[in-house]
Amino acid sequence: MALLSKKDANLILDPLADNNPITIQVLGICSALAITAELKASVVMAVSVMFVLAMGNVVISLMRNIIPSKIRIIVQLVVVATLVIIVDQVLKAFAYELSKTLSVFVGLIITNCIIMGRFEAFALGNGPWKSFLDGLGNAAGYGIILVIVGFFRELLGSGTLFGFKVLGDPVTKTGLYSIGYENNGFMIIPPAALIVVGIIIWVQRSRNRSLIEEA
Amino acid sequence: MAINTDKNSYTVIFAVIMVIIVGSVLAFFASGLKPKIDENVRFEKQQNILYAMGVNNNEGSGSVDFIPTTEVEEEFAKYIKKQLVVVGSEAKEKDNAYLIDVQKELAKVKSGQSAELPLLVGEKDGKEYYIIPMYGKGLWDAIWGFMSVDSNMKVQGVYFDHKGETPGLGANIKQRFFMDDFEGETILDGNSYVGVTVAKGNNDPLNNDKEDNQVDALAGATITGNGVTAMIKESLKLYKPYLETIRTK
Numbered sequence: 001m002a003l004l005s006k007k008d009a010n011l012i013l014d015p016l017a018d019n020n021p022i023t024i025q026v027l028g029i030c031s032a033l034a035i036t037a038e039l040k041a042s043v044v045m046a047v048s049v050m051f052v053l054a055m056g057n058v059v060i061s062l063m064r065n066i067i068p069s070k071i072r073i074i075v076q077l078v079v080v081a082t083l084v085i086i087v088d089q090v091l092k093a094f095a096y097e098l099s100k101t102l103s104v105f106v107g108l109i110i111t112n113c114i115i116m117g118r119f120e121a122f123a124l125g126n127g128p129w130k131s132f133l134d135g136l137g138n139a140a141g142y143g144i145i146l147v148i149v150g151f152f153r154e155l156l157g158s159g160t161l162f163g164f165k166v167l168g169d170p171v172t173k174t175g176l177y178s179i180g181y182e183n184n185g186f187m188i189i190p191p192a193a194l195i196v197v198g199i200i201i202w203v204q205r206s207r208n209r210s211l212i213e214e215a
Numbered sequence: 216m217a218i219n220t221d222k223n224s225y226t227v228i229f230a231v232i233m234v235i236i237v238g239s240v241l242a243f244f245a246s247g248l249k250p251k252i253d254e255n256v257r258f259e260k261q262q263n264i265l266y267a268m269g270v271n272n273n274e275g276s277g278s279v280d281f282i283p284t285t286e287v288e289e290e291f292a293k294y295i296k297k298q299l300v301v302v303g304s305e306a307k308e309k310d311n312a313y314l315i316d317v318q319k320e321l322a323k324v325k326s327g328q329s330a331e332l333p334l335l336v337g338e339k340d341g342k343e344y345y346i347i348p349m350y351g352k353g354l355w356d357a358i359w360g361f362m363s364v365d366s367n368m369k370v371q372g373v374y375f376d377h378k379g380e381t382p383g384l385g386a387n388i389k390q391r392f393f394m395d396d397f398e399g400e401t402i403l404d405g406n407s408y409v410g411v412t413v414a415k416g417n418n419d420p421l422n423n424d425k426e427d428n429q430v431d432a433l434a435g436a437t438i439t440g441n442g443v444t445a446m447i448k449e450s451l452k453l454y455k456p457y458l459e460t461i462r463t464k
Contacts, residue, residue, distance in 0.1 A: 068225055078237055089252070096252075
């Protein structure tokens with residue numbers, strides 16, 4: 001990448017795999033479980049978090065020298081909350097159906113540990129450009145897991161992807177359903193996401209043994 | 216930076232300025248987007264009401280398909296002939312009665328105040344539909360809906376929605392296979408308004424018996440189902456005096 005120096009590129013690429021916020025740092029699990037029953041909701045959530053995290057990182061980074069350290073955490077909270085409310089209002093105005101599906105979880109981005117974690121660990125000590133990339137990278141790492149989980153849960157749970165019936169129609173028994181296939185209702189409920197995330201962690205660690213912590 | 220960011224006065228000034236800036240940014244967004252958000256809410260309500268009187272884009276027996284938001288306002292004006300508010304056995308017309316917050320009105324009834332209960336009269340193919348808004352509670356949170364009856368007090372259609380019922384279980388009250396069962400059921404048992412019960416021990420899973428005031432319950436969603444039953448009963452109790460005046464005997 002000529003556009004970014006190697007160090008900058010790593011800010012984006014690291015969180016995608018070897019330092020993934022969900023599978024390695026195990027942050028942001030709550031929303032990963034809650035909203036991944038459908039692929040569409042996963043994608044919107046990923047984009048929303050990306051906006052909030054990248055913008056928030058930049059804002060915090062710009063203010064890092066003037067933030068009074070005593071109220072540091074509150075300032076960070078105010079910044080996230082503001083951005084989240086903006087996202088929530090925009091979704092309500094332009095993607096109403098979707099905002100109903102995501103319902104409280106957009107609001108809960110405020111409490112997403114990844115965001116406060118990156119503000120505190122990165123944006124307070126680095127410049128705006130680096131912070132922007134870091135925010136983008138971490139949100140993408142979070143998003144990629146959300147999309148993978150959403151893909152399997154929607155496919156196995158409802159037989160659809162983005163709402164399209166890819167496996168045939170379960171009511172009129174076409175496609176796969178004509179030979180006796182049934183949707184797995186378990187995939188719809190949140191515990192299934194935990195299992196899918198668990199499998200992703202397992203696959204990732206068995207491919208890259210250096211990620212396994214000493215017992 | 217020469218500023219001493221540890222001083223108390225600095226902290227206070229910083230906090231004040233931050234709150235002012237954030238407050239104005241949010242106020243700007245909120246007021247800018249409010250008309251659009253209100254419109255979405257209104258369209259949704261119109262879609263739900265029309266759905267309950269059978270005006271929808273449903274195909275086959277699969278998913279719930281509303282009139283698209285782009286056409287809903289026109290269709291709503293076409294099918295909804297009268298918007299009433301019911302007080303006891305009296306009803307008077309009121310513009311945009313469908314926008315009345317049923318939850319608030321029901322709370323007024325509970326506390327003994329006079330309430331304005333909205334009732335919509337729709338007309339399709341020369342037949343009149345009386346659409347009753349409902350509001351109640353499910354297992355986790357609020358449930359609400361609309362039920363349309365004809366002058367024989369037979370259910371013509373329903374629409375249910377919920378705020379946070381369990382996905383795959385209670386959340387299925389807004390699915391076709393549950394809502395379609397209500398069609399044709401009578402809400403009368405003799406002369407009393409008993410509504411339609413979501414019944415577990417109903418030996419009629421195909422719902423052939425339309426006179427039994429029962430539809431088949433959802434497995435694993437007992438409390439949501441009971442909530443639906445109670446919601447229908449509660450509403451009918453309030454609308455009964457007026458329904459009695461329009462009922463063909």
